[in-house]
Amino acid sequence: xVSHELSExxxxxxxTLVRQYIDTGEPVSSQLLARQSGxxxxxxxxxxxxxxxxxxxxVHQPHTSSGRVPTDRGYRVFVDLLLDGRKQAKPPIDxxxxxxxxxxxSPFIDDLLVSVTHLVSRAARHVGFALAGSQxxxxxxxxxxxxxxxxxxxxxxxxxxxxxxKAVDAGEEVRSDELVAAANYLNTEFAGxxxxxxxxxxxxxxxxERTLYDQLLTRALRLARSTLEELPTxxxxxxxxAASLLSAPQEGVSVSTLRALLEMMEEKERMVHLLNxxxxxxxxxxxxxxxxxxPGLRPFSLIASTAVxxxxxRTVGVIGPTRMHYSRAITLVDGTTQAVSRLLRDVN
Numbered sequence: 001x002v003s004h005e006l007s008e009x010x011x012x013x014x015x016t017l018v019r020q021y022i023d024t025g026e027p028v029s030s031q032l033l034a035r036q037s038g039x040x041x042x043x044x045x046x047x048x049x050x051x052x053x054x055x056x057x058x059v060h061q062p063h064t065s066s067g068r069v070p071t072d073r074g075y076r077v078f079v080d081l082l083l084d085g086r087k088q089a090k091p092p093i094d095x096x097x098x099x100x101x102x103x104x105x106s107p108f109i110d111d112l113l114v115s116v117t118h119l120v121s122r123a124a125r126h127v128g129f130a131l132a133g134s135q136x137x138x139x140x141x142x143x144x145x146x147x148x149x150x151x152x153x154x155x156x157x158x159x160x161x162x163x164x165x166k167a168v169d170a171g172e173e174v175r176s177d178e179l180v181a182a183a184n185y186l187n188t189e190f191a192g193x194x195x196x197x198x199x200x201x202x203x204x205x206x207x208x209e210r211t212l213y214d215q216l217l218t219r220a221l222r223l224a225r226s227t228l229e230e231l232p233t234x235x236x237x238x239x240x241x242a243a244s245l246l247s248a249p250q251e252g253v254s255v256s257t258l259r260a261l262l263e264m265m266e267e268k269e270r271m272v273h274l275l276n277x278x279x280x281x282x283x284x285x286x287x288x289x290x291x292x293x294x295p296g297l298r299p300f301s302l303i304a305s306t307a308v309x310x311x312x313x314r315t316v317g318v319i320g321p322t323r324m325h326y327s328r329a330i331t332l333v334d335g336t337t338q339a340v341s342r343l344l345r346d347v348n
Contacts, residue, residue: 005056011081013037013049014058018070018078022323027067072289072322075301079286079326090335095119099336103343109162112340113238116316120336121241124329126320127265129239129304131275133313137162137195142186144179144223152179154227158195159312162236168226174219182220199228237272239265244320260296261319275304279315282308284334289322303329305337314340 006014016037020028030046037046050068053059058074061067070078090096102115113130121128137158145153150173156164190198206221242262264270274294278285287302301324304317316337318329 006077009039010049010053011077012039013046014053014074015078015081017059017068018074021069022325025323027062027069029067072291075288075322079288082327082330083284086330092123095123095336096339099339099343110236113236116336116340117238117240120316120318120332121244123332124318124320125244126318126324126329127239127241127244128318129237131272131315132162132236139190139193139195139198141191142183142224144183146174146176146179149173152223154223156227164227166227168223170219170223178216181216182223185217185220186224195228202228237268239268239271257296257299261300264296275315278302279304279306282306284330303333305334307337307341309341316340
């Protein structure tokens, strides 16, 4: 929420200062604020307000002879003002068109997340990420694809087009028509049921004596078990944009801090764990600088938008320096999240 201890004049001046600093990267003078704020006040009045803002921790003065720059607390007031007055976001037309083309090529969520991450990172010029997971995922279908010899690719598709696949050795060569029949049997029996329930049912049936006398049934259950026993507990996650961190100087960010973020990007489980701490439901999440739990992320801001549909949770976001174009980034990630939901509803 917007800090209630600030007057309307102070909030207007602070918002103008933050916008100006984001645009230029230079400390903002009282003279410039007096001209840009539209409040019709003198430089002396602006200086008095800035002194109060500095005492309260919203801005600071890098040098005695320079203007002011926002602190993380100042950015927070600015972002909350943006969120209070924002309208429903739409992604750039080219981003949505490219996502639509990707869905037409492949409706699987993993492929879509790769495209989302790339497009968001490129559009924002920051690190982009996309996360998708299911709570109580539901089986849509199972497919068996012959790989040659006795090897078979087991593909498990859950609702929302989330895909788990594993190459297994069937122990003997299996004809394509036998694999189709095995998959048809499993889909008839189990489609529409939660994956964890399907796994338990498969294991139970394999232990039943009558199963031993039905070769097709046994083969289908064993192939399914090989993948269902290792159902991933992690969420599908993609991150991209390390080059954006290295291609331009990051203000106030040391080389060691950049290295720590890059390592976190490589260790995806750490990033997923962190994101799960921040995201507790649908909507926007904005974490700015010192608000981060991880010290290595405190020179950065994170903006994420989450959509929850049934058992499926999807998040799109960016990580960039605290001096980022918040309005643009919020519109991008929120609009992209909504676009992904629309496109996947159309497919399903």
